[in-house]
Amino acid sequence: MERLSNTKKSGINGNALRTWGLLFLTVGVIGRGVIQRHILGIGDITAQQLLEVMNSSSGAMGLATLSLVLQAMETCAAPIFALLLVEGFQHTSGFGRYLLRVVGTALLAEIPYNMLIGGSVIAPESRNPVFGMVLGLVILYFYQRYAEKTAKDILIKVVVTIAGILWAQMLRIEFGACMVLVIWALWTFRKNPLTRNFAGAVVTIVCTLFSLFFLAAPMGFLVVHTYNGEESTTPRVVNYFAYPAILLVLGLIGMVLL
Numbered sequence: 001m002e003r004l005s006n007t008k009k010s011g012i013n014g015n016a017l018r019t020w021g022l023l024f025l026t027v028g029v030i031g032r033g034v035i036q037r038h039i040l041g042i043g044d045i046t047a048q049q050l051l052e053v054m055n056s057s058s059g060a061m062g063l064a065t066l067s068l069v070l071q072a073m074e075t076c077a078a079p080i081f082a083l084l085l086v087e088g089f090q091h092t093s094g095f096g097r098y099l100l101r102v103v104g105t106a107l108l109a110e111i112p113y114n115m116l117i118g119g120s121v122i123a124p125e126s127r128n129p130v131f132g133m134v135l136g137l138v139i140l141y142f143y144q145r146y147a148e149k150t151a152k153d154i155l156i157k158v159v160v161t162i163a164g165i166l167w168a169q170m171l172r173i174e175f176g177a178c179m180v181l182v183i184w185a186l187w188t189f190r191k192n193p194l195t196r197n198f199a200g201a202v203v204t205i206v207c208t209l210f211s212l213f214f215l216a217a218p219m220g221f222l223v224v225h226t227y228n229g230e231e232s233t234t235p236r237v238v239n240y241f242a243y244p245a246i247l248l249v250l251g252l253i254g255m256v257l258l
Contacts, residue, residue: 012223014084014232018239020223021080025129026246028074031067033116038254039063072213076220077129078175079200082182083224084232085133086190089140091231099137105240106130112247116254126172130243132179139164139180143187178207178214197221 092098114123142160146153168176189196204217
């Protein structure tokens, strides 16, 4: 009797892909929330203002430089979670339930995000990046519903995409506008992974119009490129609670440093 061998696909599966995304988000929040706000005590400022702080002292220069690097690394999470969202949308059996889970995660993460990044329960200067995924899911719904190549369907998709970008900017969602653009690229070129990843990397370079930190974002597609298509086997509760839990832990660390 011939012995069957269990062969695994090369590359990383959904579990590892999500772990990489959370890692990038974590280092970025450490840069902005722990180092920048709690250690340097300078709050949420622009990259130019942070460069000015670097000139104040050698110690501040080292910490500010580290903060800049970590914030640039954070943008690498955008391609990863955009792909996970597109994959999840394609495989979900219930769009409404999927949307509610992502909305729940966004709401759950908002208070610890505000406390860590903005220093208060309500921080009007920004929304946590999970809200960008909520926008992305709504946009994907319209992409799928108006999938024909007619003038009407193309126009609807263009209008929905532009509206998503504008809403992301008005609501000040972290990475929101870029998330919308990357989702567009990943969905449009989803049938060819190589073309999909190249188009997505180009889009992240365009995202430097929103933030210069996105110069590092194409590196996120180096991780995406190794994805072998195997779905995550991690329990849903872990996937959806991981980011809020990370924010809460880092927030407590920041409070200790005060």
